[in-house]
Amino acid sequence: MKHYQVVGFEEDGPVFGFTVMANNFGEALTAIGKDYYMTDMNFYKLETTEVEK
Known part of the structure; x- marks a missing residue:
């Protein structure tokens, strides 16, 4: 499994x-x-980055 921030x-x-x-x-x-929690969130930009554990 990988971790994503x-x-x-x-x-x-x-x-x-x-x-x-x-x-x-x-x-x-x-x-x-x-x-x-994402269903009602309003945001300008979403970043998803793989991170090392």
């Missing part, structure tokens, strides 16, 4: 962040899209 930004900077564990980037995106 997810950071949501508004125009002024980061507003939230969390880590997702997945086998690959595609699975990470699927998990992020299904995350309960």
Whole structure:
């Protein structure tokens, strides 16, 4: 499993962040899209980066 750091930004900077564990980037995106907290979030930009544990 790989770890992916997810950071949501508004125009002024980061507003939230969390880590997702997945086998690959595609699975990470699927998990992020299904995350309960993401359903009502409004943000300007979302960055997803693979990180070393």
